[in-house]
Amino acid sequence: MATATDAALPDNCEVHRGALLHFLDDPGNDPEPIPGSVEFLEDGLLVVHDGKVLLTGPAEEWLPRLPDGVPVSHWQDGLIVPGFIDTHVHMPQLGVMASYGAQLLDWLETYTFPHEARFSDGDWAQAEAQRFTDLLLSHGTTSGLVFCTSHPESVQALFEAAEQRGMGLTAGKVMMDRHAPDDLTDTAQGSYDDSLSLLKTWHNRGRQRYAITPRFAATSSPEQLSLAGRLAGEYPDVLVQTHWAENTGEIQWIRELFPERASYLDVYDHYGLLGDHTVLAHGIHIDDADRALLAQRGSRIAFCPTSNTFLGSGLFDFREARAAGVMVGLASDVGGGTSLSMLATMAEAYKVCRLRGQTLTPWQAFYLATLGNARVLHQAQHTGNFEAGRYADFVVLDQAGSPQLAMKRPYTRSPFEALFNLMMLGDDRAIQATAVAGQVHHQRSDKAPALSSHQSTQYAQGA
Template sequence: MTATNTTVAPFPAGCTAVRGPLLHFIAEPGLNAPDPSAHEYHADGLLVVAEGRVLANGAAAELLPRLPAGTEVEQYPDSLIIPGMIDTHVHMPQLAVLASYGTQLLEWLETYTFPTEARFADAAWAADQSQLFLDLLLTHGTTSALVFSTSHKVAAEALFSAAEGYNMAITSGKVMMDCHAPDGVRDETEASYQESRELIERWHGQGRQRYAVTPRFAATSTAQQLTYAGQLLAEYPDVLMQTHWAENHAEIAWIKELFPERSSYLDVYDHFGLLGARSVLAHGIHIDDGDRARLAETGTRIAFCPTSNTFLGSGLFDLASARAADVEVGLATDVGGGTSLSMLATMAEAYKVCQLRGQSLNPFQAFYMATLGNARVLHQDDSTGNLAPGKYADFLILDRSASPALRLKHEPERALQAMLFDLMILGDDRAIRRTYIAGQCRYDRDSVKGAALNACISG
């Protein structure tokens, strides 16, 4: 009988390794009592990376012997290694309107958003702001996102170019908005379609960049422009689509006036061919069971934006009903209506919204939504969302005692659920110790790594 060789092959020369408590998800845990088989956790874990991809993750004791002699191992015993967080709805040009006082949705757009977005016709301004936006995402632990740009082609170009420079997975698109918007942000119907096509041809699938057809919302597009948006999805079936939906009572009433022939707000998008598994509708607060059934039937996803929904007084999203109806739901910051780029802060607000709804959001589900769940919503879970071998090495080092409040709760042997809940409720950008994109450290809290961020801080 021939003996079986059980020796495990060593890792290749040039690999790198990070050691510390390590968590990632392989399935959805569930809103209430979490399924323990949905995650993998190693109290003393090791993440091995080569050429921007994950080679292995697991118990340090099992993987350390496979490292080549002399491999330097970064040590973070009191931190937590997790996949990079993903944002399913955020506005690049709205950094300046973050935390603007005193209005609800429609007035907020007219007062703050449109004047701010008009500046992005300037290519130099768009380039500077795109770089700053990405650097700020990295400081908050966000490694990829579905992003609204503006109605200016140069702004979309600037964002894609900056993201390509970081090898960062960004999905975005030029906003389509040909009516009910002021000069400076309103585009022209035919030109909007042509520019969108040009951007798709140039950027979709270029490195890690992907395109999303982006009508702002039904009120700011004519029927012809919505027809063009549907045509783009038919012409390029692997692009995404993003828009806003059912966020505010006044918005919903306005859509009813503008499209009296349609049976509902959702039916407007359905009529123009904008629903489908690659479509992400932000908000979806004021909806019914019929809407949820149609979303599930078409595979259309919702981006749950808790901080903007409460800040703008829009309402409380019904997460439990959406998931019970098999609607895929992502978690999103929605800056600048949202009040923080931090997905940790967004998890905390989502928890509070669920509490006010009489629902539960356990921390396992929250961290799943911010990582693998959001990757699935955006159809990028083949390359991001967890630390499975072969995926891009987009990951974070979370500091479990980054603030006085977190230090108060910190115990070396604290149970995982309690540790996650502490980070989720008390954590913010201070908890992001390091952010890696494709194995490269792109943000180091202790050295403030990031050129545009340094420029912003220095004045």
């Protein structure tokens, strides 16, 4: 349990009360979590000061110790969890989400590329970035790793929107100098120069971080990949994000484009793009040698279940990746993915695992969407749980937020079952409120918390 010392609490702290759950470590993937990995308080307090977590603890213990007059937001019947984190999502693809009838390469040509071309218009980019960040918050997502387009305007717009909301996003300009329409391609040197300029402007500016972003090996020349690797070597604390081994046609195309390389993964390794700051989206059609190289390099996979099933790409092998020591995150992959909701993403991940003869417990699913994804993105020192000093990013989940959830609630006997209900039946209606750095930025109008001004003498008398 994360607690403060016995020193007096500051008068200007903010307090949120309700059922509270977060993870202190990976709980494993069995019905019983590893001891010490989960903290659940049936009636807990989350105390926030200057946008960061000061302490968590039982309400009974900490209410009498609050300074008089401190406001307490009581989220009655709500479950407070850390803000969700998305390890792979495309800001410019909202408009192509759920577009009919194509596999990956056709889908890019038919839907994605034409839509992304609009982001050369700065006004359009700003409007879409505002829409995107608001939608993330309405789905309970407070930070993530984001693809923009090949236009620097798209990156600028996204970081500005995130900064206005206090969110911590990691994002980058797509590097793409071949096999794409002219209004989307850049040049090898131009992509390096643009990326470096954006990196110097935004990386570690407040909560924003930059990511070096070649789209995937097919749309980057060897020269561009080499310069992307050079940039990664020059700035080793910057994330690298790209796509990998999503579709069998894509893999064959890479084989033809890079016949001198031993494998698709070897392409990235050769150009200096594998390391412990690399996040590879998908990784479906891979083998033990790939997993061994990933584990050796410390590179991570973003598991994107809704896009993998929607585009018919395949079923990710979650168990084998974990067994090989590969760190795995969970991701929506909108717009190939069909929902920004990490709850819906958990549900689809569970189904993918079941189709592979595996399972995904709600402990593991919620861990992945919070602390696990924070670890994937090297931000666990700032977000992912409620340990003291982390940003107070949190979501209040309404366990009766839809008719189906309300129907199931009387039959729910444990936190395990409550989480499973939310991950299988939940959507944006289950998001009662979303807070970033202690500030509520999204709230259902019909689910406001009960507000009170704490008086320690009243509490001591049983009020």
